[in-house]
Amino acid sequence: MEGRSVKDPTAAWTVIARVSDLDAKRPLLPITLASGRYVLFRDEEGELGLIGRHCPHRGADLCFGRLEDNGLRCPFHGWHFDRTGQCVEQPAEPEGSKMYTQIKVPMIPVKIVDGNILANIPEGELSQ
Amino acid sequence: MISQELNDQITRVGPGSEAGRVLRHYWQPALLREELAHGDKVPVNLLGERLALIRDASGIYVLATRKASADEKPTHYPNARDIVIDPDGPAYPVTERNGVIFAYMGPGDPPEFPNFDCFRAPESHVFAFKGLWQCNWLQALEIGIDPAHASFLHRFLEDEDPKESYGKQFRDSAADTNIPMTKILRDYPRPDISVDETEYGLKITALRRMENDLIHVRVTNQIFPEAICIPMSREMIITQWHVPIDDENCYWFTMFTSFRDPVNKDLMREQRLKEHALPDYAPLKNKANNYHYDPDEQARLTYTGMGLDINVHDQWAVEGMGPIQDRTQEHLGRSDVAIIRYRRMLRQAIAAVADGRFEDLPMQRGESVAQISGPLSNDSIADTSDWQMASHAADMARRSACPWDARV
Incomplete structure (x- = not known):
């Protein structure tokens, strides 16, 4: 999937999409920032998540993930992430494994203003 | 996670590169x-x-x-x-x-060729094909030595009639039961995986503990340096190489070997030509067209939404990692135990080649390579108590009934 590129953000809060862009049966969009590739999705509580696009396990592309169980699930091994990027389930790991608690993908805060979705681009990634 | 330096060492294969020198010994x-x-x-x-x-x-x-x-x-x-x-x-x-x-x-x-089934079976019982994946060969190999992914990536939310399964992976019924493989993979997603080093590479055993004290045993193999040998159906096994074109592209080459009837090569070729373009054997579903991803299908039929061909699922998984997987960001788990063991073997081989200790390379240790046969690849279901014997016996039964000499 081609990521939507946000070029040279100059403010910390930068428009990355319209809310209406997520008006689809599967509300998910690839977003490319200067710092890397992300995936924007809406969970079952209606909240937005902007998290790293590659699964931290072996790098599969989460833009093709399964939007289910109030988060995004990697189709490769079923690792499940919530909107903060926290891994909440690793269904192929042994029963009782707590490894998932240590796994988090990068997350960028987002908010909605006037029908736009804004991301809080970290300062180091703003163009001067 | 590994360092960028180590990732480069184990992935790059051009002339003079370290992993490339290992591959060139085979x-x-x-x-x-x-x-x-x-x-x-x-x-x-x-x-x-x-x-x-x-x-x-x-x-x-x-x-x-x-x-x-x-x-x-x-x-x-x-x-x-x-x-x-x-x-x-x-x-x-x-x-x-x-x-x-x-x-x-x-x-x-x-080196000599080992006496693997794909080499010693008569021409009538082997069908060969290849296909392009646009990524580094190592991530292509690593998905093949990862028995857990089949329970997710290849999950079918419904089972089809195993009678329609000829020539396709994971679509037969398992062992001597009427349970579709797809159901076993779906119902038991947490295999217990063990790895043994062998003269040819690695033997990988994935156990799925079922109800009523039954256990599903899937034995697959890594053949050094870049092949796998896995069961496809009760009749056939797959021996598959992941051959680098360059650092960022590879071909899978597969030899499908039948232990029973001559392979229906026309049918198998036709199935695969429907999915590939000649002359470069490029898959019709690919990154440029999102692998024909269909979110509705993903919701109701397949885990990926990319159709029923499991090759496409694998292709998506490995190409989506990027041209060379960034292993400085990975987090391997218990289900990746064979990958960890394989990388250790590869690094040992890199060191052996660098030192000129070519006799330390797998299948080049001075043993009689022509005596290396098999390897055993199969699915079986057994009582929990005797699964090792049952797994071995299932393969021996298939081999003893084989029309060509498949004894090991």
């Missing part, structure tokens, strides 16, 4: 025999080198260097008449086994 699948129809010069792009299969002055096939421009695409496949041989470049010996032409690009004499 016969490499270079092209399918059916490609000979292309003409008197057949382009081959292998291990970062631009080559062509030709006959030398004495009429013997060799893999010679061809002249190539720097901006050629990695799978460039020129017409025979447009191929110009570079007489100053290296030329490599080739030999054919059951429809695949192998090349030896390393120093000294080529």
